Structure formats: C-alpha cells, structure tokens
Amino acid sequence: MNALFLVALGLGGFTLGYLFYSKFISERIFQLDPSFRTPAHTLEDGVDFVPTNRWVLWGHHFTSVAGAAPIVGPAIAVIWGWLPAFLWVVFGTVFFAGIHDAGALWASARNQGKSIGALTEAVVGKRARALFMIVIFLLLLMVNAVFAIVIANLFVGYPSSVIPAWFVIAVALVIGWLLYRRGVPLFWPSVVALVLLYASMWVGDAVPLALPEGGFFGLGAPATWVMLLFAYAAVASLLPVWVLLQPRDYINGLQLFVGLGIFFLAVLLASPAVVAPPVNPNLPADVPSFIPLLFVTIACGAISGFHGLVSSGTTSKQLDNEKDVRFVGFLGAAGEGALALAAIIACTAGFASLADWEGFYASFASGGLPAFVQGGGSIVSQGLGLPQHFGETLLAVMAVLFAATTMDTGVRLQRYIIQEWGSIYGIGVLRGRYLATGIAVVACLALAFGAGGGAGTGGLLIWPLFGTTNQLLAGLTLLVLSVFLMKLGRRSRFTLVPFLFLMTMATWALLVQLRQFWERGQYFLAVLDLVILVAAVFVVLESVGALRRAHAERGGPGGQGRRGATG
Amino acid sequence: MSEGGLPDRIRTALALLREFYDAPHRGALARARQEEEDLFLLMVLSEMMGIPNPAAYHTLELLPLVWEEFHDWHRRMGMERSPLDHIRCC
16 A cells, blocks of 8 residues: 555544544534633733744644654554554544643633643642642653663664764754844754754764764663763753753754655655555564553554643643634644654555565564664655665654753753752752752663663663553543533533543553563563552542542532533 | 735744744743842842842942832742831832
8 A cells, every 4th residue: 555545544634633523622612712811911921921823832832742752652553553553643633632732722721821730739639739740750750761762772773863963952052152142033043053954964974973882881882872861961951941952942843844844745756655564463472462552652643641731831821812722732733643644654664575564573662763764764765866874864863853852851840840849848959950950860860771771771661651651641631621621511521531541541551561561570660560550540539539529510509510611 | 915025924934933932931031031130139139138248339339220120029039028127118
C-alpha cells in the first residue's frame, strides 16, 4: 500500500474530526460563547494575561506540546504493525486528545485562567491536588531520564548529528544576545539561524563526531553522553530565560514547522510503499500484547496529560475569544497527531523490504528513534534527491532538538517543584536554586542508570511507564472536566468514556509490566511501576468519590447544577 | 488588495512572528525583571532600614525616583504595612 494513502486517510480523519466532532463539542457541550470575556481581558496585566491572536496562540500551543514523544511512541508501537498505531493516533487525536486539550483550555478560561492543578483542588479536592503534583513530578523525572538516553543513543548511532545539535546552542545564544541586548529585529536573525542550522547539518554530515568507544571516566559512550547532557541541562535551566531557553524554543518551533513541511513534501514526491504489515504476524518474543500496551506506548500523538498542563497553564491566559478554544485546542491536538502520523510513515514506509523492517524491529526496545531516523532519512532522500546519510542526519537532529528542548524545560520545572516543596514544608535549603537543580538532576540520573544499569541505556524500558504516567495525568484532567460538566448540568459522557478507557488501559498496562519486570528480575523498574500503580489506584478512588458527589449534586433539589449552565 | 496592502501584511506578519518569540516567556522575563528591581529597591532603601550601605550617598539621590514603587515593593516583600516610620504610604 502507498504511504500517500495513509497520509490522506490520517489528515482526512483529522479534518473531518475538526469539522464535525469539534463543532459538536464546542457548540453543544462546551457551549463556547463569543461574548464571554476571557481572563486575558478581565485580568489583563501585560505579562501572563494578554489577549493573543489565535494563530500565534496556536503556534505557541502546538510548539509547546510537540516534542520527541509523539515520534518515539509511534516509532516503538509500529512493531505491532501499522494499523493499530495508525487507528489509535487518528481516533485518539479526534475523540480523546481534542476534547481533552480544548476542554482543559475551556475549563481554565471559565475559571480565571487557573491551572488544571488548581482546578483539581477546586473541583475534586485537596487530596487529588496532592496526587496531581506527585504524578507531575514522576512524569518530569521520567521524561528527563528517557530523553537524555534517547539523545545519547542518537549521538552514538548518528555521530553526524553531534555538531549541528550543539551548534544550535551557540546560534541560540547569539540570537538571544542580539534581540535582548542589541534590540535587533527578529526577521533576519531567524532566517540566518535556520540557514546556519541546515548548513551545520552538512558540516556534521562531513565531520561526524563520535566519542571513543569506551567513553570517558570509565563510562561507556552512551553513559558519557547522558552525563554531559544532564550537566548541560542543569546549566541551561539555571541561565536566565532570555539567554538560551527563549531563543532555543523559538528556533525549535521554526524547525518543527520546516521539518514537518520537508517531511510531508518528501512523502508526496517519493510516494513510498508501506512495507510493514498492517498487523505484525511475526512478533518478536519479548513484545507484549498490544492491548493494553499500545495505549500507553503512544501517549503524545494520541492523548497526553502534558497538553492539559500547557492548555491551562499558559494558553488559557492568552485566549482572546472563547470561540478560539476550538481552533487552538483541537488543532493543537491535530498538529501533534500529524507529527505522530509522520513518525508512523517514516517507520513503516522508509524501509526497502519487509525483511529490512523486521530486521530493525527485532525486539520491543530496538525500534524507536533509530527506525524513525533511518526510515525518515530514506524517504527524504528519495523525495528530495538528497544523499541518504544527509536525510538521516536531518531527522536525527530534528529528534535531538525536540528532546533537548524538552529536557531544558523539564529540569527547570522540576527545580521549581522542589523549590515549591521547600517553601510548603519550610525546608529553607531546598529553596536555593542550585541545590534544587542538583537534586533534580541526581534524581533523573538515578532513574536513567537505575533503569538501564551502568550503561545508562534503559530509556526505552521505562518508555511505557512514562506513557502510563502521562495517561494518568490525562485521566485526572478528564475527570476534572467530567465533574465540571456534570456540575453545569451538561452531558459528561464525551469526557467520561475516554477517562474510563484510559484508566482501564493504564492500570492494566501497569499490572502487565509489573509482572514482566518481576519475572525478569528488573526490581528497580518493578518498584517504579508499583509507585505509579499506587498513584493510579488513588486516582481511581478519588474519581469514584468525586463523580458520586457530582452526580448527587446534579440530582439534588432544584437542579443546582443546571442553573450554573450559563456560567 | 488595497494600495500598500502588502507592506501592511508583511508588517503584521513580522509583528506576529515577534509575538511568537516573546509571548511564551513573557511572564518568566517579567518576573526576573521584577526580582532585579526588588533587589535594587532593597539597596536603595537599605540604609534607612539599618543595613549599612557604602553607596548610600549616591542611592539617596534615587529615593524620589523609587517613591512611587515603594508601597508595592513592601507588600511584595511580605510587609503588610510600611516598614519605615517616616514613609507612611498605607
């Protein structure tokens, strides 16, 4: 089958979902009201609350939520064949992610731009809020550890990506300095930055930079990279935002649009055949059943709790008109779905034959990003007439940049959480930024090495656990939305059904993995799994209580909830 | 397309691009700027609060300039009422 067919089917599915389902949800369930004064207007302060053009807002929202995760998840999950991953990405984006992302945005806008964490406390209760913080901390811990390992593996596997990946940091520093200190307009630095980035890929391609086989300090090459990356992330997260984080996010945002454009253009021109089977009949022995693991392996790209944090944390404070919820929320999810679709195509149509593909997917953890880089590189080279190794460098750099930007932000956010705990519990030393950063980095390193042993390469083993935690967060957000809708007297089944599905799959996946980890003697991972399982059980218990209370309230005398429906 | 429509459009596009650069970090930058300003106010007012300041001769000149911000500053520093007897802003 031709990959163009999959592209058309996938993008067509997103379009239909946007045209019909999002319209239905926006009009009938959320009842978006263009005359409602959003927090960006009522609380406008020129800092956090600023009415923003919907295209710009969508651009921020999309680039904030898109990262390496919608690439890694589908790249692993196609081992079950392209069909399950494709269906989950398309249906997940339309019926799960769209309503989740837009719902978080809408609920936050209706509550003075409060974050979903604060809404959890207001709508469900204090215990749920505490649970929320724990789940977020676990999620950040895992995302940093996993992405460090993912980048390290890419550096080892594709040494041509090393120079461009580090060079972009220098470019970002110069842009930050030019804009902030020199007041230079943005346009030309943006053009030059993109040209330099792509030129550096040529340099990297010509001069691959590999660490010695044994690495340094007695560590192997991947472990050395992991250490270096965390040293970098610690420094980057301590620097003022304008110096590195802001210009780096910006270049990465531009690169996301350019990279996606290049990839889909290459697919259009090359029109490669999908060599992977729809459903893989020759699964390697270590691959678990796709139910429930598919639904936690692909989190970002189908539904991800992280999006709710972005929707309610920053996007809702900049919403100019409540009608924009549909455009920003649903199309943000569709953008992420398009990235996941690109990953599925790269990993299933970028190989010469089925045997090649099966060779790459010889075990559960062997596919992932290398398959995306190899397959995607092949499609780019066929479509645009570039050398295969250059295509691979291009995709490897794209993935590294996504993962690295997430790491920068992730370590910074973890530092904030640790500092906040220092304030809440009156532990003065934790409030210091250096110690808090140190603790964050050491915790991530412990996880990176604990999961994979001394080589520090166990990242893909914890990937499904990361996905599960992400789904727990999404579950909590959907729960808040359901309770909120019930209290307003509106139909809550459109958020309740995805919530129930996600919680079932996440809990089931945790149990399946717990057994696997235990049988293989991976006790570190088993303990981690158990911690997440406990969090999941508490989420379920909280949910039952909150839903019963909301149901009782709605059915109460005078239909209290219905009166709030205009609110 | 109206006369001069294209430059206008380009200007709008560039403004949107700049917004795309600025908006995600506007809050963090404003908070960092405020932290710097808070520290600066502490330096200017330190002598009055009993903290020896070798540059007091110079910072004294700045007092009229920070006057307007004094009330907001002491509230941000967690002091409900003015900490200085001779400045009764509230």
